[in-house]
Amino acid sequence: MGEMPDDAGLAEFKQGIELLQNGYATKALERFRYAAELKGQNPYYLSFLGVSMGRAQGKWAAAVELCKTALSMRRNEAQLYLNLAEVYVSAxxxxxxxxxxDAGLTYCRAxxxxxxxxGRLGRRCSPLxxxxxxxxxxNRSLGKLRHRVLGRVRKVNPPFAA
Structure with a gap:
């Protein structure tokens, strides 16, 4: 029995994930594109298509739109927030x-x-x-100086543990 289109889409998606994890964004893009053609209403396919498009081609606007579309389809999926955030950071x-x-924490707190x-992204201080x-x-020089001084102050006077 031949593969059903849905199964083919899933197989392409899984291959795309593996390629993306191993740093082959261009090859992954082809897989995700094919998976999305087979089953375009799958938010995971669209979201990872956006991530791979951004990494492979630097088409950040299109990548953001794909990830946003995926997120609008399924607001309670953490991976979709992570993908959109990754595209934003890369852009x-x-x-x-x-x-x-922050929106992802609202919908997917667990x-x-x-x-x-x-936590890794933190919040930037305002320019001095x-x-x-x-x-x-x-501003850059003063900001670096502030960072060094505050780092030393924290080492000398660590905050009290709660």
Whole structure:
């Protein structure tokens, strides 16, 4: 008996996951594209298609749209939030990634992966000189100095454990 299209889509998806995990985003993109063609209403297929498209081709706007579409189909799936956040981070849109993960914590509180990724991203301090851009040399230098000083202060005076 031949493979049913649904089974073929799942097989393509699994191969795409393996390729993506091993760093072959371009090859994974082909697999996810085929899986999405077979079963386009599967949010996982669309979301991973977006991740691989971003990694392979740098088409961040299209990647974000695919991931957002997938997320709108299934709001309670942590992996979809993680994928969208990954695309945002890779596209240099860190604040959007943080917002996405915060929303993910609302819908998928039990999934620790969202909290872990959110913790890794943290929250940036505001620039010391707000009238200058964040990338201004003076703001960057002062920010690095602040980071070093605060790091030393925390080592000398650690916060009390609750």
């Amino acid at each position: 240099g849109r860190r604040d959007n990634a943080i917002e996405t993960l 999934d620790k992966r969202i909290g872990q990724m959110r 000189l707000p009238f200058l851009g964040r990338s201004n040399l003076l």
